[in-house]
Structure formats: structure tokens, C-alpha cells
């Protein structure tokens with residue numbers, strides 16, 4: 001017998017982007033009891049709240065699971081570090097705060113794959129419901145939702161140069177890219193409220209924690225879902241070394257993220273039968289799609305030196321850093337209140353794509369954010385990512401021990417079309433950076449790739465530098481075919497009382513940084529659950 005066990009209507013595993021939304025929406029009904037289990041600690045830390053401090057939680061062993069991929073065959077066997085939030089708010093507590101809904105055609109494609117009820121018109125009411133956009137309510141934007149969305153100030157000459165160079169190259173200025181046409185350059189919108197990171201913990205969970213029908217438990221590593229036959233009845237977890245359980249009268253909701261959710265399903269006997277047998281795990285349901293269909297936005301960073309005029313990084317050194325800290329602590333303003341990702345672009349690359357397929361994110365200094373080890377330098381950086389990859393990766397068990405991390409393989413560039421699109425993207429990035437808007441600042445390139453480089457040379461460069469944009473999705477995808485794991489409401493095929501709601505259910509990665517689409521999906525399914533009662 002476990003040392004401790006109690007009962008709730010719903011037990012939610014994982015207090016991340018999706019889990020916090022569900023905890024809030026389900027407990028709006030005072031008659032419903034919910035227990036939210038999270039492996040990590042509270043998110044209450046200055047380093048999480050202050051947008052400019054974003055590298056601290058990424059570097060931390062406390063707030064980041066720090067997954068590492070298997071050697072990637074197309075990247076000379078390099079392994080890729082994959083950050084995932086491990087605290088209340090999950091990855092929304094450690095992310096870059098860039099807010100993008102994605103393209104209406106992304107969602108229409110989900111619907112055309114047989115995932116009923118997920119066309120853009122179906123999703124739009126939830127995008128509106130979730131946000132408080134500083135531009136206010138209009139037919140396409142929300143004005144009173146829990147998640148605060150603000151326009152970046154973009155008050156630095158490098159941001160102007162980025163926007164102008166894009167326009168000189170031929171891109172339009174998209175204005176509000178979350179309303180209407182996304183393509184072109186834009187000033188970024190961010191999940192920041194009054195200078196503070198607006199994670200889903202701040203937006204959804206903290207207000208709900210005042211309700212007596214919500215129990216939140218941190219420091220609880222979920223080990224498996226307990227079944228009676230094919231019905232999920234509860235959750236077994238470990239807290240401070242002790243085995244405990246929480247029983248779910250209505251449903252267990254798995255919101256442990258794109259890596260955590262398939263991992264927990266497999267540990268619980270839900271997955272490909274032969275794979276589970278290899279690890280000695282008794283089978284509950286043979287669902288071969290669990291852990292397959294992993295998609296991510298691959299990113300290549302292109303770095304340019306600047307002459308130091310107006311260098312923002314110099315304001316971030318020495319006394320400048322002290323000033324930044326004080327200004328933020330006292331007024332929640334200044335450079336501490338930005339993630340520095342204040343401008344971006346969506347544009348077209350390669351051939352044969354029916355709408356834009358590439359993204360630029362931008363930093364007005366040189367920094368290596370992917371590794372979390374930040375050394376700032378004079379310059380600027382374009383991050384090029386591919387929006388709708390064809391390659392697919394996987395999450396597989398390495399061991400039946402719940403404390404052991406699973407094997408993560410992205411298989412970037414497994415499909416040749418992805419490389420073709422990225423090569424074209426690198427060419428276009430070099431063209432854009434050579435526009436006269438940059439003339440005053442740019443003094444050369446750091447990377448070994450030029451406008452005169454051959455395709456083979458650009459490909460070699462990409463293989464050397466490609467990394468993750470930290471957007472993995474799709475490993476428990478919704479759908480109706482044999483590899484689908486859940487139905488269109490997140491219910492796991494063939495089982496009762498079990499739903500998956502997080503990034504893992506997205507059938508195809510949207511043309512967006514994925515936090516907003518995941519929160520939308522959680523809002524939408526929370527609505528389905530509430531109506532069924």
C-alpha cells in the first residue's frame with residue numbers, strides 16, 4: 001500500500017502550459033475537484049519573472065529537465081540539448097515569451113487530416129478567449145483573457161535596421177501578424193505583463209490556487225498511470241522518496257509535455273507492444289504511435305559583427321547590468337522587461353510550398369542562447385527556422401525505470417526537402433543582411449558561409465550549426481489513423497478515463513512558436529470536458 005492516497009475528480013499530470021490552463025478551467029466549477037501534480041518546484045523566482053534573465057532558468061538544473069538527444073545522423077552525430085521547463089508553468093516559465101498563433105492554414109490542415117473540429121474557425125474563439133492583447137478586443141483578438149500579450153517596444157536602431165532590411169529585400173511589414181496575414185517582417189508580441197513574464201502559472205494557475213477545489217502538489221515525479229482493465233483509475237508518483245497515489249474518479253489528464261507524456265504512457269503499458277515487451281512492461285494498450293511523429297523547428301543561427309555603434313550588449317555589462325536590475329526591480333521597466341526577441345519575420349523559401357515556411361527571430365547582439373551559456377558580443381544574429389518540417393523523430397524508452405530519461409531522436413533533415421528549404425533560407429538571410437539598412441552597422445560575418453557559397457557549402461554549414469528552436473510536438477498526436485494516439489478531444493484510443501492534453505497531441509507543427517497553439521488546444525479541450533459533465 002502506498003503511504004498516502006486520496007481521491008479527486010480529475011488528476012492532471014504536469015503543471016506546464018497546458019496543465020495550468022486545465023487546472024484553472026476545470027475548477028471554475030466549485031463542485032469539481034482537481035489535483036495537479038508537478039515534478040518541479042514553484043516558479044516564484046526573480047530569474048523566471050524577469051524577461052531579460054531568461055538564460056538563467058535555461059541553464060539551471062532545477063527549472064530545466066535538460067534532455068539530450070541521441071546522436072543526430074544528419075548533424076555529424078552531434079547530440080542536441082533540449083530544454084523543458086520543470087516547475088509550475090512548465091516550459092512557459094523558461095521560454096522566450098514570443099507569442100505567435102500560427103497560420104490559419106496550419107489548423108485547416110489538421111482538420112483535413114481527419115482531426116474534426118480543429119479548423120482555424122473552430123480554434124479562433126479559444127485564441128480570443130485566452131488572451132488579453134494590449135491592442136484590445138476586436139473580431140480577431142481577445143481583450144479579457146488570462147494571458148497578457150504585449151507589443152514589444154523595439155526601440156533600438158538594430159530593430160529598425162532588421163525591419164527596413166526585410167522591406168528592402170521585398171518583404172511586407174505584417175503589422176499585427178496574429179491577426180490577418182502573418183507573412184513579412186513584424187514587431188514581436190510577447191507574453192509579458194507589466195514587465196513580468198506571463199507564464200501559464202501566473203496567468204492561469206495562481207488565480208485558481210485560491211479555490212478550495214484545486215490541490216497543487218510540487219516535487220511529485222509521476223511514475224505511471226494505474227489502470228483497472230482499460231480504465232485509468234489514478235496516478236502513482238514519488239514525493240520526497242515516498243510512493244504515493246492520487247485516484248481519479250472521472251479522468252486522468254496527462255499534460256507532461258511532448259517528451260514527458262509519451263514517456264509516462266509507455267511506462268504505464270500504453271505504446272508499441274513489442275517495445276514495451278523489450279522493457280518488461282505489461283501491456284495495457286498496443287498503440288504504436290506513442291512516441292512517434294516527433295516534429296520540431298530546426299534552427300540555424302547566422303551571426304554578423306557590428307562596429308559597436310549603439311551596441312546594446314555594452315549596456316548589459318558591469319554597471320549597466322546593475323542599472324538594468326534596479327530599474328526592473330523598482331519599476332518593472334527598461335532592458336530587464338524584454339526578452340530581446342523584439343522583431344521577427346515569416347517568409348518563403350525553397351519551392352513547392354503553398355505558403356511561407358521560414359521564420360526569422362533576431363537578437364540585437366551576439367549570444368549563444370541554445371546552449372544556455374551566454375557570452376554577449378558586438379553584433380547581431382538572425383535565427384533561421386523551418387516552419388513545417390517533413391522529417392519525423394521519436395521518443396523511445398531507454399529503461400523501465402521512471403527516473404531514467406527516454407531516448408530522444410529528432411532525425412533532423414531525414415527528409416531531403418527540409419535541407420533544400422533551409423539552404424534557400426540561408427541564402428535569403430544573407431541577402432537580407434546585405435541590404436543597405438545594415439550598411440551603417442554591419443562590419444562582416446562571423447560564420448563560414450557567404451552569398452557566393454555553393455549549395456554544398458551552405459549545406460555543410462547547416463549540418464554544423466543546426467539546433468533546436470525548443471518546439472517539439474506531436475508524439476501522442478490526435479487523429480483517426482493507426483498511428484494516432486488520441487481522438488480530437490485528447491481521449492486516448494481504446495482506453496477510458498484517460499486524456500492527453502499538451503504539445504504532444506498536435507498532429508502537425510504549426511508555423512508558430514508553439515506556446516500559444518498549445519494553450520489554445522488546452523482551452524479548447526477544457527471546454528469539451530466542462531460541457532460533458
Ligand SMILES: Cc1cc2nc3c(=O)[nH]c(=O)nc-3n(C[C@H](O)[C@H](O)[C@H](O)COP(=O)(O)OP(=O)(O)OC[C@H]3O[C@@H](n4cnc5c(N)ncnc54)[C@H](O)[C@@H]3O)c2cc1C
Pocket residue numbers: 013014015016017018019037038039040058083084085086087088089090091092094095096097098099100220221222223255256257258260261264469470471472501502503504512513514515516518
Ligand atoms: C527554452 C525554450 C524557449 C522557448 N521559447 C518559446 C517562445 O518564445 N514562444 C513560444 O511560443 N514557445 C516557446 N517555447 C516552447 C513552449 O514554451 C513549449 O512548447 C510549451 O510551453 C510546452 O507546453 P506543454 O504543456 O506541452 O509542456 P510543458 O510546458 O513543458 O509542461 C509539462 C509539465 O509536465 C511536468 N512533467 C513532465 N514529466 C513529469 C512527471 N513524470 N511527473 C510530474 N510532472 C512532470 C514538467 O515538469 C512540466 O511542468 C520554448 C521552449 C523552451 C524550452
